Amino acid sequence: MFNQLTTLERSGTQFIVGSITLAAVTLASLYINSPFAATAFAYLVVILLFSLMGSFIVSLVLSIVSVASLAYVFTPPSLSFRIDDPRDLVVVVAFLSASIVGTHLIGKVRHQREVARETAAKLRHSAADLHNREKLWRAIFEHNPAMYFMVDEAGTVLNVNTFGATQLGYTPAELIGVSVLKVFPEDDREVVRKCIGSCLTDIGQSRTWDIQKVRKDGSVLWVRENAKAMLWADDKPIVLIACEDITEQKRTELALQRSEAHLAQAQELSHTGSFGWNAADEVFWSKENFRIFEYDPDIKPTPQHVLDRAHPDDKASVQETLDRAARGEDFEHEYRLLMPDGSIKHIHARARTTRTASGEIEFVGAATDITAAKQTERRLLRSEAYLADAQQLSRTGTWSWDCHRRCFAYRSAEVSRLFGFDPEEPVTLEAIRSRIHPDDLPLQQEVQRQAIEQKAGNFEYDFRICHPDGAIRHIHAVAHAVLGSDGVTVELIGTHMDVTEQHAAREKLENTLAALRESEQRFRDYAETASDWLWETGPDHRLTLSEHTSATGLLATGAIGRPRWEIACDFEEEPEKWRQHQATVNAHLPFRDLIYRAISATGSAIYFQTSGKPFFDENGSFRGYRGVATDITAKIRADQAEQELRKSQADLAHVTRVTTLGELTASIAHEVNQPLAAIISNGDACLGWIRREIPDIPAALRSVEWIIEDAVRASEVIRRVRTLAKKGDIEMVPLDVNEVVNEAIALVTRELVNHQVTLRTELALALPTVLGDRVQLQQVIINLVMNGIEAMQEVDDRARELVIESSMDSKGRVQLSVTDCGVGIAEDDRIRILDPFFTTKSTGLGMGLSICRSIVEAHGGRLSIVRKQGPGATFQFALPVVS
CATH class of the missing domain: 3.30.450.20 (PAS domain)
Known part of the structure; x- marks a missing residue:
């Protein structure tokens, strides 16, 4: 817009000056009375002069003004635009044509001159710019931190920049004119030839490849070459190669590849997979994660894949964890997977939020397959439970003594029970020592001192424990020393075994104990040498x-x-x-x-x-x-010894049954005498009916039938007694517990009557059968009933009632209980009442309940004492049903 205004202003000025000049020429011509043709020529000169410096439009306007002036002033009639003389008209027309043509030609020449001047200026500027560019690009070529090579189609180096030659340890002069293959390893030269050949095949097409180059000192660097062929002078092709040093990048890539390989191996060895979860809901899994979840690595993982594999019982907690993660909360979670083959895996997952380089929030975590650890943990817990039960059943406690701190580093619950303490309560060392018999405390301390000094082998000793109630328990201890890295004893580890019952029965079982010691020593020798x-x-x-x-x-x-x-x-x-x-x-x-x-x-x-x-x-x-x-000699002989032990237990149970039968002699005799007396009475009656003048045959037949029933009744009693008295192998058959109870009651009915005891049975109907030995189970029931009768002998302030109840327990086993309302069991005796040789009777041997417990445990059950409200005691046991 500004240029237009400037041009308009210049044209106006030119028009005004031109008009003034024409006016001056007109006045001069009038003053000197110049002829018409001379005035026209003067006008033409002015117009042509102004056309050299002005625009064509202004010159054209001036021409029109000049024609008007000539016609109005210089052609007759004067002061009129009419031209009468044809010659004047020709002059005017010739003047206008000459001015227009001259003005146009002068304008065109002037325009061409300006164009030529502008073109010359541009050429000068282009030449200077080209020179500067050449200097710039040469500087860039020489000193750019990239290697540039120019090679011909034969592979000869035509040019190389200073930086490239320096990077390879050469000067440019050492490389120009030699084969470019000189800077490549021999194994890669064929590859270079093929790459250059592919560039020459497609002129103008760029090619890129990564390759190694060899420096002058023999060291190697990695470069990324970008090459393109182009036509040079005389249409000869050359190849321009730009090389970027990527040595560090290659080293980083190799290090990253090694790191990724190590990470993958570490994840595989530790069964740990990694995962990521970004704000765009994209999930990334490591290879190990796919292996853990047993998905195809080609699938795109989503949170739903985790939920699909989750165990049905854990789906809710897994969904809750995924929801927390979606809210951006860190989590740590254990759950199970149900695999396609039905197997179960345990997973420990942990994740936290991180922020990426671009500022986005992302979840990064790891999922570890802890199935083996869970299985080991379950086995360990089961083993610990078995060990605790075994220690309680065998009354054997384990302990560890810290020699530096002179205190127990570990003490099992059974050790506390042996010393008469509650395992749940803390006990001081002084309290434990106060329970050791004063005569045995110095011996125990001396043995421990010797064990610490000897530093090798096991040591054993016996000592006594004095309970607050005055009871004495005999303890057998076995321990050995544990040495530290400096060879000094740091710990004593051992066991305490309650051998009170064995000690009490030592005199009665001297021969058996001697044989047992010999057998124990023999088996110990086998075990130590196996x-x-x-x-x-x-x-x-x-x-x-x-x-x-x-x-x-x-x-x-x-x-x-x-x-x-x-x-x-x-x-x-x-x-x-x-x-x-x-x-x-x-x-x-x-x-x-x-x-x-x-x-x-x-x-x-x-x-x-x-x-x-x-x-x-x-x-x-x-x-x-x-x-x-x-x-396996020790195992074979141990099996043989166990068979002998079972035989001895069976013999002892048989002796106990025979003893019980002796105690039930009066009851058995009464049970036999009743049907025998009835047989005699019915026989006499039968003879009376037959001896009549007219024998009453129907009445005699009824008497004979009664005789047969009483004989069968007596025979059944004798059969049961013979069964109990018979010594034979254990016969495990399906049994109805209610039938076993009724058969056992028949043998103790007289004892119940003699001791004024009322028997009440609450036997559940339709109980499943159990697998057991009828005789041994009858022995257990009879023993529990007789114990209940004896427990109620001193009761005279309430009814003597004995209850036998059968039912199903919560674990699906058949349960039998015998409850009396006698004097009950003292709290201190409750934990020992089932032990061998323990009895509260003045004439008892203490073997009845112990044998009952052994029989029940041999049948897969457990005999126990149930706490009850009110006086008396309840013994119960449960037996597994036949599956």
Whole structure:
């Protein structure tokens, strides 16, 4: 807009000046009385002069003004625009044409001159700019922190920048004119030729590749080359190569790859997968996470995939955790997965919010498969529960003594019970020592001192515990020393076993204890000397290697070079077993748990359990067997000893039953005499009916039927007594507990009557059957009933009532209880009432309830005392039903 105003202003000025000049020429011509043609020429000169400096429009307007002036002033008639003389008109027309054409030609020439001047100025500016650009790009080419190479189609270096040559340890002159392959490793030169060839094939097409270059000193650097071929002078192709040093980037990539590989291995070894969850609801899983959840790694994971795998019982908690995570809260959660094959996995997941480099919030976490840990934890808890029950049942406590702090580092609950303390209450060392018999305390301290000084081996000692009620408990202690890294004893670990009952019965069972000590020592020797040993055979199954301890010393010399069946001494006794074993090894198949007998160096029989696996050479040829063997002599003999123990327990139970039958003699005699008296009466009546003049045959028949019923009744009583008195093997058969109860009651009915005891039975109907021995269960019921009768002998202020109840307990077992209203059981006696040799009777042996407990436990149940409101006691036991 400004240029237009400037042009308009310049044209106006030119028009005014031109008009003034025309006016001056007009006045001068009038003054000198110039002819018409001379005036026209003067006008034409003025117009042409102004056209050299002005615009064409102004010159055209001036031409029109000049024509008007000529016609009005200088052509007759004067002062009129009319032209009468044709010659004047021709002059005017010629003047106008000449002025217009001249003005146009002068304007065109002037415009071409201006264009030429502008073009010359632009050329000068372009030349200077080109020169500057050349200097700039040459500086950039020489000193740019990138390597530039210019090579011809033969691979010869035409030019190289200073920076590129310096990076490779050369000067530009050392590289120009030589093959570019000089700076590449020999193994990569063929690749370089192919890359340059591909650039020359597609002129103008860029190619990029990563490759190594070799410096002058032999070191290697990684570069990313971007190359493009172009036509140079004479249309000869050249290749321009720009190289970027990516050595550090490559090292970082390799380090990152190693780091990712290490992370993946670490996740696989630790069963831990990582995951991420961003604000865009995108979920990222590591490879281990896919393996844990058993999903295809090609799927795109979502939170729903976690929910789909969650155990039905844990879905609600998993959904709640996902909702918390969606709200941006950190979480730590354990839950279970139900896998497609039905297996269960335990997962521990933990995540926290982080902020990415772009400022977005993202969840980052880890999920660990803790199934093995959970299984170990369950086994450990179960083992601890078994150990606690075993300690309580065997009345054996374990402890650990800290030699530096001179206090117990650990003490099981059973130790507190042995000393008469509540396991839940804290007990001081002084309180424990106060319970040790004064005569035994110095001995105990001396033994511990010797154990600390000797630093090796086990030590045993016996001492007594004095309870506040005056009861004396005999304790057998076994312990050993634990040494620290400096060889000094830091801890004593041992057990306390309550052997009071064994001590009380020592005189009566001296021979048994002696045999037991001998057996215990024998089995201890076996246990201490037993161990596994490794063996190897050749292709002929003869032993070539035997790595073992002294426990298998018999095989150290005599076994090498012999097959296993020549070592065994039961080959002829069990030919089928050895035939199958030989067939297995001849077929080069693995075998497991082969048990055989051999003879030790001392001539005694020892038993081995062995397993083996064939091995082959790299060609697949059979080379022999390798395996492991275990000396199981102690186990075999322990099983034999356990069978003897069970036989002894059965004998003791039989003796107790016979003793009970002796106590029930009066009741049994009464139960037999009643049907015998009825038989006699009915026989006399039968004779009377027959001896009549007219025998009353129907009445006689009724008498005979009654005789038969009473005989069967007497026979049943005798059968039950003979069954209880009979000594035989345990017979486990399905039984109806209510029938067993009724049969047992029939033998004690007279005792109930004699002691004025009322028996009430509450037997549940339709109870499932249990698996048991009828005689032994009857023995338990009779013993509990007789104990209840005796407990109510002194009761005279209330009715003597005995209740027998059968039912189902909460665990689906058949439960039987016997309840009396007698004097009850003292609180101190409650925990010992079921122990062997413990009795509250002046004439008792203390074996009845102990035998009952053994019988019930052998049937898979447990005998216990139930606390009840009011006087008396309740004994109950539950038996598993037949599945």
